[in-house]
Amino acid sequence: MNAAFSHYLDVVAVLAKKDFKLRYRNSVLGFVWSLLNPLAYMLILTIIFSVLLHSSVPNYGAWILMALLVWRFFQVATSQSLSCILSNPSLVTKVYMPRTLIVLSSNFANLIGSTLEFVGLLPLILLLGVPLDIHILFLPVILVIEFVLVFSISLSLASLNVKYRDFSQIWEIALQLGFFVSPIVYDESLVPSNYQFLYSLNPITRLIQATRGLFLKHQLPLPSDLLVVLSITALFFVGGLVVFSILQVRFAEEL
Numbered sequence: 001m002n003a004a005f006s007h008y009l010d011v012v013a014v015l016a017k018k019d020f021k022l023r024y025r026n027s028v029l030g031f032v033w034s035l036l037n038p039l040a041y042m043l044i045l046t047i048i049f050s051v052l053l054h055s056s057v058p059n060y061g062a063w064i065l066m067a068l069l070v071w072r073f074f075q076v077a078t079s080q081s082l083s084c085i086l087s088n089p090s091l092v093t094k095v096y097m098p099r100t101l102i103v104l105s106s107n108f109a110n111l112i113g114s115t116l117e118f119v120g121l122l123p124l125i126l127l128l129g130v131p132l133d134i135h136i137l138f139l140p141v142i143l144v145i146e147f148v149l150v151f152s153i154s155l156s157l158a159s160l161n162v163k164y165r166d167f168s169q170i171w172e173i174a175l176q177l178g179f180f181v182s183p184i185v186y187d188e189s190l191v192p193s194n195y196q197f198l199y200s201l202n203p204i205t206r207l208i209q210a211t212r213g214l215f216l217k218h219q220l221p222l223p224s225d226l227l228v229v230l231s232i233t234a235l236f237f238v239g240g241l242v243v244f245s246i247l248q249v250r251f252a253e254e255l
Helices: 002-023 032-052 060-081 089-093 100-120 122-127 134-163 167-180 193-200 203-217 223-254
Strands: none
Touching: 002 100, 032 060, 032 100, 060 100, 060 122, 060 134, 060 167, 060 203, 089 223, 100 122, 100 134, 100 223, 134 167, 134 203, 134 223, 193 203, 203 223
């Protein structure tokens, strides 16, 4: 049992390392692009909402950067998981291993990337006037929780995209909607009170609030907030396993 578990960990590590390297192969700037992307969005959105529309949110640049980094992890990881089975047909047809490891390794590569993005942009956060304290040590916990959420959703996405190749287009639309129903460019206090409870069920909303709390308010997230995220994640995980288990039977035929 321990030997098998250790072997599977090695498989995930090897696949994640390969996946991470392939993303920046033949790129002049390499990983720097991962830092420039949220930086460019931050500058554009700060100009639009803070300068032109006069947002009342203090330190809007740092405020939105926190949300963009959380959202980028979710967006990139789930989007790339759509093709992780399709792009590894030999692992499906010729190698005996749990196929969920293919999805897990893709998400793990993005966890590494997201962690490096936070670390790489720490100097910018300081330049934006955000003092750092011991509370940021809780950031890895938030990233791990988001990683589990991403993996749970990716199980369904990866398997559905094998069966229905246009599912990636559906998810792209869903992500565009998700960007605006999450408190990325606006404060959640603007949401009408009648919809506050429904709005708070969005796990990304809670993760963004938790991250902003660590950096901007120097406070840990409430246990109730984390419990909501974990509960919703558990539902996605169970649903993802069910969908993946049903559809993986025909993976070899569909590839």
